[in-house]
Amino acid sequence: MIDFSLFPDRSPAIGYGVNPLDRLSAGRDDARLLSTLTADPASVSFAIVQDKFILESSSGAPQALFGLKDVAGFGAVQEVALLGRDQTRAYFVSLLSDHAAHVPADLALTHPHMPPQLSLVQRPDLALADLRALAVQGLFEPDILGMMAQAKSMMHWHARHRFCSVCGSPSVLASAGWKRECVACQAPHFPRTDPVVIMLAIDGDQCLLGRQARFGTGMYSALAGFLEPGETMEAAVRREIHEEAGIEIGRVRYLASQPWPFPASLMIGCLAEAVTREITIDHTELEDARWFSKQEAKLMLAGAHPDGLLPPGHIAIASHLLRAFVEGHV
Numbered sequence: 001m002i003d004f005s006l007f008p009d010r011s012p013a014i015g016y017g018v019n020p021l022d023r024l025s026a027g028r029d030d031a032r033l034l035s036t037l038t039a040d041p042a043s044v045s046f047a048i049v050q051d052k053f054i055l056e057s058s059s060g061a062p063q064a065l066f067g068l069k070d071v072a073g074f075g076a077v078q079e080v081a082l083l084g085r086d087q088t089r090a091y092f093v094s095l096l097s098d099h100a101a102h103v104p105a106d107l108a109l110t111h112p113h114m115p116p117q118l119s120l121v122q123r124p125d126l127a128l129a130d131l132r133a134l135a136v137q138g139l140f141e142p143d144i145l146g147m148m149a150q151a152k153s154m155m156h157w158h159a160r161h162r163f164c165s166v167c168g169s170p171s172v173l174a175s176a177g178w179k180r181e182c183v184a185c186q187a188p189h190f191p192r193t194d195p196v197v198i199m200l201a202i203d204g205d206q207c208l209l210g211r212q213a214r215f216g217t218g219m220y221s222a223l224a225g226f227l228e229p230g231e232t233m234e235a236a237v238r239r240e241i242h243e244e245a246g247i248e249i250g251r252v253r254y255l256a257s258q259p260w261p262f263p264a265s266l267m268i269g270c271l272a273e274a275v276t277r278e279i280t281i282d283h284t285e286l287e288d289a290r291w292f293s294k295q296e297a298k299l300m301l302a303g304a305h306p307d308g309l310l311p312p313g314h315i316a317i318a319s320h321l322l323r324a325f326v327e328g329h330v
């Protein structure tokens with residue numbers, strides 16, 4: 001008999017890990033259902049332009065959901081996909097044409113060294129925001145963040161798959177946004193999710209963390225890498241740790257997963273049993289990697305490391321892997 005109490009579902013506690021929607025997968029080709037949901041004034045939609053969410057915040061807390069008719073007033077709507085439905089209403093995501101947003105000429109001139117501040121051409125009063133920043137700021141409830149992750153990954157895929165990868169002809173959205181079909185050869189194409197393994201190598205009461213040059217000062221995190229074709233999750237964990245840090249890995253255990261909409265990954269969080277200790281850093285991937293004791297990791301999570309070293313951000317699954325290691329829930 002399998003004791004499932006040994007395998008708690010940790011994923012909903014991790015950023016983007018909650019999504020309350022019934023995805024209505026059986027209704028995606030039901031034209032009548034779709035037109036009913038589209039016409040329902042209670043239905044709402046996220047609106048995305050150039051990978052940014054459109055926000056309205058005139059009445060205090062920012063709102064990312066709009067009536068479908070309102071979205072049409074933001075600029076040319078290129079694609080609309082059905083995310084799903086909860087007890088009260090249906091949720092869509094609308095992708096606006098890239099031309100719906102621009103960098104106002106005065107801003108481009110006054111801030112030559114700042115990242116371009118995009119603004120909606122037709123509604124400059126609305127804000128455009130990056131999902132990563134919104135998640136870090138905690139401006140939205142977890143269930144809304146989960147839907148935003150779904151919405152962003154979907155529209156990132158649509159925006160970059162306008163042509164058939166079999167014959168090169170244009171493709172069009174189908175099945176309420178869960179498919180594209182080629183207009184010439186009819187080949188179907190489906191939204192992709194790219195699996196990434198992210199893992200802590202553990203040796204007794206020490207774990208392995210590394211840092212990339214692009215990380216904030218003093219931040220160390222779990223190692224990670226894309227799964228390759230024909231590879232198991234466990235093999236990918238062993239390969240990535242060996243490539244990046246030269247450590248040999250024995251047993252591998254899955255702990256939790258996290259949708260990661262940058263642009264469309266699933267982070268598969270694992271714990272890995274280190275069977276060697278000597279670190280050889282691949283400097284093309286990592287700036288540094290080293291062993292951290294449980295006590296040191298605990299201080300990092302508490303923001304009290306004597307050298308000011310920092311843990312991964314609380315939104316990331318790496319932070320949960322580290323916490324599970326420190327708390328011994330492994």
Ligand SMILES: [Zn+2]
Pocket residue numbers: 164165166167168169182183184185186187
């Ligand atoms: Zn084709």
